[in-house]
Amino acid sequence: xxxxxCVCVGNIRRCRSSILVSPTLRRLSLAGLLLTAASCAxxxxxxxxxxxxxxxxxxxxxxARADEKAVLQxxxxxxxxxxxxxxxxxxxxxxxxxxxxxxxxxxxLMRACMQEKGYRLVPVSPR
Numbered sequence: 001x002x003x004x005x006c007v008c009v010g011n012i013r014r015c016r017s018s019i020l021v022s023p024t025l026r027r028l029s030l031a032g033l034l035l036t037a038a039s040c041a042x043x044x045x046x047x048x049x050x051x052x053x054x055x056x057x058x059x060x061x062x063x064a065r066a067d068e069k070a071v072l073q074x075x076x077x078x079x080x081x082x083x084x085x086x087x088x089x090x091x092x093x094x095x096x097x098x099x100x101x102x103x104x105x106x107x108x109l110m111r112a113c114m115q116e117k118g119y120r121l122v123p124v125s126p127r
Contacts, residue, residue: 043123043124044123044124045121045122045123045124046121046122046124047059047114047119047120047121047122048119048120048121048122049117049118049119049120050118051118053117053118053119055119058114058117058119059110059114062109062110062113062114062117063106063110065109065110065113066105066106066107066109066110066113067102067106069105069106069109070102070103070105070106070109071102073105074098074101074102074105075098076094076095076098
């Protein structure tokens with residue numbers, strides 16, 4: 001149901017409309033939203049190997065090596081580019097953008113390292 005409210009002040013008429021939603025429809029919409037959000041949750045995974053090895057130790061070693069490589073491949077440089085007198089970049093956003101790229105690069109390097117050692121990611125089975 002649409003409700004329209006009009007107010008006249010002198011020669012000016014101002015109208016405002018609103019949509020009235022039943023409480024049942026609100027509850028159903030909320031339930032649908034929660035169900036959608038819950039279905040988007042990522043499946044938990046863990047590293048598994050067919051041979052001997054300590055997955056936690058190997059993962060820590062691969063992560064440390066991947067972090068070092070990411071820092072070497074993506075240095076901060078001399079700061080953000082400045083074009084003329086106007087720039088949206090600040091040093092904080094510049095470093096944050098590089099840190100974001102480093103995170104994704106390090107994650108990819110760590111996964112490649114673990115796969116080279118014979119590990120694979122498998123879903124964690126519910127208990």
